[in-house]
Amino acid sequence: MTDSFSGADMLLKELAGSEFPVSDDIIERLRGIYDHLVGISPDDPDFERYLREDVIEHEMFDRADAIDISDSVLDVSARHKNDPALLPAFFIAFEWFHRCEFDAERRQRYWERFVPLLNVCLGGFSLYQYALSMFYLYGGDERRAEAAARKALDIAPDHIGFLNTYTEQILDRVERELISTGRQMPEDNDEESLNELLTMFDKRPREGWHPIFHVSYGRILACxxxxxxxxxxxxxxxxxxxxxxxxxxxxxxxxxxxxxxVTEMNEIFDARNTCNMLSNMRSLSSVIDDAQSAQRDRARELDDKMDELGRRFDNERIDMLEFIGFFAGIISFVIASIQLGDGLEFPTRALMVLLLMGSLLVAFGSFSALLESGRAVDPREPKRGHLFGIRAGLVTVIALGLVVIVVALLLYLVIR
Known part of the structure; x- marks a missing residue:
């Protein structure tokens, strides 16, 4: 054994002599595995790939073997804290249940017997953190699963498998939020995380990628x-x-x-279906947004027309009141002119009529100015032709009336 597994021989002896001993046949198979892993770092993707593909998927162990190994590893673990030699035996037991136990409840029960309990001894290894994230994920604790996956990636940043695991857990949450909320894009912090993951994938050569890595990359793009x-x-x-x-x-x-x-093909098709769903949701959302925008424009147009009709009605009422006031003023002027003529000389009577006409002009202008204060004006159009907030025509009428009054008084004084 090399320095990487300097304690492997001792570990195998302890596994064989523990309270839950493993058979000599299992020990020999484990010894061959340790010999193959000599010189390979536990953080190297080849370390995990060999145990998964060449050991578990080649069915070197069965259920009984995995149970015996897990029980024995847990029994001797206290004497192998932070010992990398403990890692292959642990991962073989873990990965067997991961890949070969299809009953989710049974798999979780087996994992509960040893996976979380070995955190003290193996918590500093990326491969253990990966296993812990799977344990939490299948147990329904997504927050702790994501944290463990991130820790595995932090310990072994060059391990694309751990990058993929962390990415999958981020994507599961983001996709669920996009579908449930109907948003077209993730929230700002999630979008930033996805772009960061995309960059991390891009830094790795694509040659030799596992199909699932392409799936995760595609899911990021879809989100x-x-x-x-x-x-x-x-x-x-x-x-x-x-x-x-x-x-x-x-x-x-x-x-x-x-x-x-079959499992991996199902993952690909699930990802493709999710992508189609997100694409259709965006298209539908775009159509809905266009329809809502058109509806808002139409509503604003109707509101403007209603406002215009309201202003017209109010202004016509004011015009009618001004007309009535003007007509009443003319009648009053005629009657007053007739009454003022009795018993007065013609010049005096003419001046009185002139004075009455000036007063009528001032009264009519003031009355109209008072009504004008309630006239509805389009807020989008500036007030043009207004002096002191009053129409220039009314100011002219009032000024003319005052001039007539002054002239009449001056002429009266001259005549007297």
Whole structure:
């Protein structure tokens, strides 16, 4: 064993002699796995990929083996705190239930027996944080699952598998919010996170990507409204998945399990359906927005017309009152002129009539000015031809009346 697993021999002996001992056959299989992992960092994607694809998916262990390993690992874990040698045995037990136990409740019960309990011993390893995030995710605690996935990525920032896991958990939440709220784009903080994830994926060479990485990349694009690019990623994922499946058939079923193929194809089609849903929602939302905008414009137009009709009605009423006042003034002027003529000389009577006419002009102008204060005016049009807030014509009438009164008084004084 190299320095990476300097405690592997001791660990295997302890597993064989623990309170829940594993068989010699399991020990030998584990020994071969440790030999293969010599020199590979636990943060290297090849470390996790080997355990998942070459160990679990090749069915090197069964359910009973996974249970024995998990019980034994938990029993000896206290003596192997922060020991990387404990990690492969733990992950084999964890991943067997992850990939091979299809009863969700049973899988969660098995995980509960050892996954959270090993946090003290293995919490500093990215692979354990990944396993912990899966445990929380399947247990329904999305917040803690997302936090554990982020911690795994922080410990091993170059591990694209952990990046994908963290991305999937962000996307699950964002997609659900977009669909439930009907928004066209994520909230600002989520949009910033998605762009950051997109950048992190772009920094990694695309050659050799697992099909699911293309799916996650496409889901990010779909959430950001780039639907055609997202569909291209899904098509690429389908091609890669079919290629892997064909290789599995040709090799006699030694590269990928059929159940894994079905599961991953379902994920691709689910992502494609979600993309179509988001695209259709955006199109529908655009149509609704256009209809609402047209409705608002029509409502404003009707409001303007109603306001205009109201102003016309009010102004016509004022015009009618002014006409009545003017007509009443003429009648009063005629009657007063006749009455003033009795017993007066012609010049005096003429001056009195002139004085009466000036008073009538002032009274009519003042009456009209009072009514004008209640005249409705279009707020969008400035008041033109107004002096002191009164129409210039009324100011002229009042001024003319005052001039007539003054002239009549002066002439009367001259005649006297």
């Amino acid at each position: 950001l409204g780039r639907y055609s690019e997202a569909q291209s990623e899904y098509s690429r994922a389908v091609d890669l998945e079919n290629s892997r499946y064909n290789t599995w058939i040709e090799s006699g079923g030694n590269t990928i399990k059929a159940s894994t193929y």
